[in-house]
Amino acid sequence: MxxxxxxxxxxxxxxxxxxxxxxxxxxxxxxxxxxxxxxxxxxxxxxxxxxxxxxxxxxxxxxALAVISEHQSSDGTVKWLFDVGAGNAVEAVFIPEDDRGTLCVSSQAGCAVGCRFCSTGHQGFSRNLTTAEIIAQLWYAEHQLRKRLGTSERVISNVVMMGMGEPLQNYAALVPALRVMLDDHGYGMSRRRVTVSTSGVVPMIDRLATDCPVALAVSLHAPNDPLRDNLVPLNRKYPIDELMDACNRYLEHAPRDFITFEYCMLDGVNDQPEHAQQLVALVRRHARSGVWCKFNLIPFNPFPASGLHRSAPQQVAAFARILSDAGIVTTVRKTRGDDIDAACGQLAGEVQDRTRAVERMAKRRTIAIQPVGLPTHSNNKEA
Known part of the structure; x- marks a missing residue:
């Protein structure tokens, strides 16, 4: 074997x-x-x-993983679709910035959490990725990009586990992959530059704090339990107050002195002034000292099955102003790669439609290991 x-x-x-x-x-x-x-x-x-x-x-x-397709956005974002066998595929996205290169990596084929605003969740869950399948996304992207740019210097400076899947529901494969990213003999990344994003798997947040503390981002998306129960079903198991307590415990081990809360802006659902005011009260209620979190407001990327709509820019700005005026560091994420379905929440929205192509590829060839000089692809802000 x-x-x-x-x-x-x-x-x-x-x-x-x-x-x-x-x-x-x-x-x-x-x-x-x-x-x-x-x-x-x-x-x-x-x-x-x-x-x-x-x-x-x-x-x-x-x-390595076979690359089914590659697409490059007008803004320089690159998205790869990788074959992981049995008709399953996962996506990774490279986001270039002036001061960093960020790779968004998948941890599962599909996702079992089922957040209403995420196209991956609507696809359903197939299986966990292995450590090799997680690292293979970074391995391919890093060395392929180096070859294209004609450099031996590191291109990817940041990794965010924000692709397909809930990373903390694939914990056994996740932690060794993180250690490869951090190892000075591997990719040599700082713990501050590797981010795990979770919808709130509280026991695994506590385990990560002791096993491999990296930067943590939490998909919050609502200021109260009834609304979050509807948007993020995992909240029914781990309510907001339990999640906030876990975040505070994580801070004792984290490489940063704050937790990032991701908040997808949904028109008429969670974007009203009262929602922002409830968030301020929530943050203050759980603050142990000073600034302990920041908010990243994310413009929703619509897809037909969601029945949801993107908040207007002026609504997002007003929401951000309420948080900022209360002393909470707040940013609005710049949408990248939406012309190639690589923006937040869009990953693998069409993967099921591509299944037949994956199966045809598997029949035509056996995926072998090749040096980086022989690419296998078939097509032409730090959190």
Missing amino acids: TTNLLDFDLDGLAAFCERLGEKRFRATQLFRWIHQRGEGDFDRMSDLAKSLREKLKTCAAVQ
């Missing part, structure tokens, strides 16, 4: 190498080749002992 080396953080890869009779420093060398250089061909890993390379060829691979 072939082992996909993208499934391992450094400790896991060291244990794998030990089973092959190799010392830990060999795992470190191998880890660097895979993640820092994007190499998938063992024969090209020149400083590995030939005996190790021969062993690896018999039992291991750096197994």
